[in-house]
Amino acid sequence: MSNRTMHAKWVFLAVVLIQSAAIDRAFGAETGIVEGRVSIVPSDIPKWRYSRFYVRRKGENSVAEAVVALRGVQLRGLKEDVPQKGVEIDQINFQFEPETTAIRVGTSIKFLNNEGATHNVRASHTAASFNENLPGGGEFSYVFKKATGITDPVVLGCVYHGNMRAFIYVFDQPFFSVTDTPGTFRFEGVPVGELQLDVAHAAGQLKKSQRIEIRSGETTKVEVLLSLPDVAK
Numbered sequence: 001m002s003n004r005t006m007h008a009k010w011v012f013l014a015v016v017l018i019q020s021a022a023i024d025r026a027f028g029a030e031t032g033i034v035e036g037r038v039s040i041v042p043s044d045i046p047k048w049r050y051s052r053f054y055v056r057r058k059g060e061n062s063v064a065e066a067v068v069a070l071r072g073v074q075l076r077g078l079k080e081d082v083p084q085k086g087v088e089i090d091q092i093n094f095q096f097e098p099e100t101t102a103i104r105v106g107t108s109i110k111f112l113n114n115e116g117a118t119h120n121v122r123a124s125h126t127a128a129s130f131n132e133n134l135p136g137g138g139e140f141s142y143v144f145k146k147a148t149g150i151t152d153p154v155v156l157g158c159v160y161h162g163n164m165r166a167f168i169y170v171f172d173q174p175f176f177s178v179t180d181t182p183g184t185f186r187f188e189g190v191p192v193g194e195l196q197l198d199v200a201h202a203a204g205q206l207k208k209s210q211r212i213e214i215r216s217g218e219t220t221k222v223e224v225l226l227s228l229p230d231v232a233k
Contacts, residue, residue, distance in 0.1 A: 032214040034070070035186040036222030038063045038179050038199055040206075053204040053226075062183030063201060063226060065100040069150045070175035070187065072195035078173050083107040089156070089166060091119045091134065096156060096166035098178075100202060105172045108143045120159040127170055128154045147172040150198045167202040192216050199224050206230050 039061045040053050054064040083106040090097045090112040103109065111121045113134035122131045127146040134140060148154060148170045156166040169176070177185040192214045199208045208230045212220055 030192045030216040031189045032192060032216060033186070033188050033219040034175075034190050034197070034212065034214065034222060035219060036068075036184070036224060038066045038068065038183045038185070038201075038224040038226065041225060041227040053201065053206065056181050060182070062179075062181070063204075063206070064179055064181050064183060065098070065203065066179045066183070066199055066201040066206070067100065067102050067150055067153075067169050068177050068179060068185045068224070069102075069169075069171060069198050070173070070190065070195050071150075071198055072191075072193065074191040074193050074195070075173045075175065082174070088112055089121075089168075090114050091121075091158070091164070094161055094164060096164055099166050100169075100178055101166070102169040102171065102176050102178050103144060104174065105147050105170055106143065106145065107170075108141050109168070111140045111142070113138045118160065119164075120157075122157045122159055123154050123168075125152075125154045127152075128168070131159070144168070144170045146170065150176075150200045153200075153202060155202075169200075190214050197222060197224070199226070201226075 040055065040063050042061055055061055056064050082104055084103055087103055087107055088110045089101060092114055111134065113119045113136055116136045119134045121134060121140060123129060127148045128142060128144055130142055132140040150169060154168040158164040175187045175190060179185050194211060194213055197210055197212050206226050208224060208226055212222055214220055
């Protein structure tokens, strides 16, 4: 191999490495962790409404089944959609279970009916429209191809039982979560910089947003404290 050929080869490799590094930076090679908890101030909330916020641990006031999602310009480059596997929503005791689900665009949800009564699963939304009867033991699957974000979830109903409802949030980026019983959430590999952290609780009609700063290699801890003024109008 001639010196000129060898030189050209190394120049080519150097360009590839530089481009690769630039892509890594653009897509968040420098990342951090976000973790936190969602809770509510109970003092100014009427007792009849308090149960709708799914506070399941007495004395802790942690909010379960709240959807938490990140938003910011550095997330717009994360275009790859990775569907989740094994996502199911059942119908048990005349309720959808779970009531709140968050998924990535392209994910298929399997709707089940594991009780004797005939049910129905219905949605009328720009991101999903269907109306399917489900006899006992029946199932129906649907692929969600359009994102709703945190502001406009797909609302499920049953034409036979008006009290049944569920909420499906569809995202085109990977940083979203549904809080567990302790009200906690955690995101890893978050691109550095300033981001918006959005919280929504469909059953309790709660919503809140706050700014957070992500630093490389660090964990950003967030306490989201909801109160009656955060109830969506």
